[in-house]
Amino acid sequence: MRIAMVGTGYVGLVSGACFSEFGTDVVCIDKDADKIARLERGEIPIFEPGLDILVANNRAAGRLSFTTDLAGAVAEADAVFIAVGTPTGRTGGEADLTYVYEAAREVAGFLKGYTVVVNKSTVPVGTGREVQRIIAEVNPDAEFEVASNPEFLREGAAINDFMRPDRVIIGAESERSQEVMQALYRPLYLIETPILFTTLETAELTKYAGNAFLATKITFINEIADLCEKVGANVHDVARGIGLDGRIGRKFLHAGPGYGGSCFPKDTVALVHTAQKVGSPMRIVETVADINDRRKKAMAGRVIEACGGSVEGKTIAVLGLTFKPNTDDMRDAPSLEIVPALQAAGATVRAFDPEGMAQAEPLLSNVAWAQNAYEAMTGADAVVIVTEWNEFRALDLERVKAALKAPVMIDLRNIYNPQEMIDAGFDYSSVGRPVR
Template sequence: MRIAVVGTGYVGLVSGTCFSEFGHDVVCIDTDAQKIDGLKNGKVPIFEPGLEDLVIKNVKAGHLKFDTNLKEAVSKADAVFIAVGTPSRRGDGQADLTYVYAAAKDIAENLSGYTVVVNKSTVPVGTGGKVDEIIRETNPNAQFEVVSNPEFLREGAAIEDFMRPDRVVVGATTEQAKDVMAAIYRPLSLFQTPLVFTSRESAELTKYAGNAFLAMKITFINEIADLCEQVGANVHDVAKGIGLDGRIGGKFLHPGPGFGGSCFPKDTRALFETSAAAGAPLRIVETVININEKRKKDMAERVIKTCGGSVSGLTIAVLGLTFKPNTDDMRESPSLDIIPELISAGATVKAYDPEGMVEAKEHLPGVEFCENSYTTLESADALVIITEWNEFRALNMDKVKSLMKTPVMIDLRNIYDPTEMKGHGFTYESIGRPSK
């Protein structure tokens, strides 16, 4: 199959590269000439394990190309995937569809023969209909169908998620469009991946509903963790006890400082705004949003409390800045709420992240960025772990203690065991567990 992917952001680049790994001929298109030139030379602008190797491999094999010329790629394609950004719109939290609609118009002007136009971007219910309308108005003679094919990629595990997904959801109405999409995803039949065909509206809503449910699970276990701290229970025991119930499942039941990233915050806001506009407001989603925003700010208060009620004049070492490990994505990361609060309270903040510091420097003025974990800890009055990168999981505690001014750790990801930390002589604070 010949595939064009409009947009080389996270979703577009991962999707296009994986389609080429399937054996399809793929052209990824972007208006950013500098980015395209870099990709042609194997320079991937995002950190995603395994992605760079796949890009280089498939460019060399001739299955994957990058270009700024939308006209040629679209005119030759059997399917065109729209994978542009849909950031939260300022003022109302709804998804900004400016880039989607602009892409639809550009695609319409260059369609040749029957083409399936696929919304891969995360979009509110009804967007497919609007894209269809734009294409018909722009090019009344075009032969096409607009399909919804939402992505379910986890940053840090996107290649595995694409190549071995739990399911592929396709919102399409005609058999011709279904046949094209089935051909594109045929390589997944080896793993018996369910290919779920729905209406366009159902596919669009499935993406938002899935992310909202996972965000709700995270928020639920965070609130249970707060209760555990008050009654002397251990949140990990509770999570295991409920997670073994097949109706609940153990994933996304790990407590922490609140969810972030490019999907959950944006998508929960957009889903609530869509539901409110439709006259069926999802109050549970609204509550999840509010609790999560408050939680990230409350984490700074937890640090201050552990430091004796004030961090004025203290040096706080922070390990982990990205919203999760194995990504350089800083969007909506808890660190963006926690660190400014600590600085406002009078602390000096030193920080280190394996992949996120380039972007972090743009968002966290006043922070001293360090070369590695141990240089960050030098003369620190307290250590705060915000992101659970693997390299933070086995720190030499004797060395950590010798470098710090005072042995205080606030572990917001529960990496370490409270009893062991006490044995090392640390004042140790974690989430939802007895301090022991």
């Protein structure tokens, strides 16, 4: 089997590398010649743990290659995966499908023999039918079928998610296209991974429904955390108490500054737009997106309150900028709201992130960039933990106190124990937990 992966972004690169690890020949294609040249040199454009090794091993084995030659790659492929960006459009929150449809038009002219064209990009309901129409219009003689195979990759754990997924969703409506997809995912059959074949529309909607539900769980526990603060309850214990219920589950019940990243913000508003367009509004998801936006904006207020009601003329150390640990992704990260709000309130911000500073620098102005966490805290009036990188979980508290002007810590990820921090002499605040 041979795969042509159109797009070498996060989804395309991870999926291509993992398929090659399964033993399939994969060619990843991109129009950006410089990017392809860098990949050929072994330079990985994103931070994803283990991806560099996976790419290197499979390139050495001859199963993974990179090219700008779309024609040659597509002509030899049994399956062509479209894995290009679907950013939020300029109006209404709809997904911008420009790149998907452009890829479909370009792929159409190079198809030779029976080929399954697979939408790997996150796309709204109806996209697969439109891709099918485009290809048939451009190349009426093409022998092809369109499938939908949404990705469920968590940044920072994407390789494991691909190799050992909870499930694989495939929208493929003929026996022939299903056989191709079964062959590609054969290693997962051997470990009894549930593989669900559906219609195109069902597969497309399943992706959005899954992300919207997880975003709802995050938003729910964040609102419970706010209530806990008002009534003296502990959100960690509440989350554990409800998470032990098998109908609810423990995952995504961690209170914090709100969700961000490449999926949840974009996919929730896209789902809302789709629902509104067909006259079936999703009020819960609309509310989730609105609450999350408001929450990220409100986080700076917590910092200001913890600093005595004003940060005018103060220096605030910010630890963590990416939307989550183990990634360099800054898309919709809470820090993009928190840092400017603190600056607007008169604070100087000194920040450190283990992987995300190169990506953060063009997005955040007038920030002093530190080389490590302790440098960020030196001489600061308070420290704020925004992203729960492992190296922030076991800071030397005596060294932290010595670095700070005052021992003030605002822990927006709840990674420290409140009582232990108080006993260590900190003015400590977190999310949804009593201080004493």
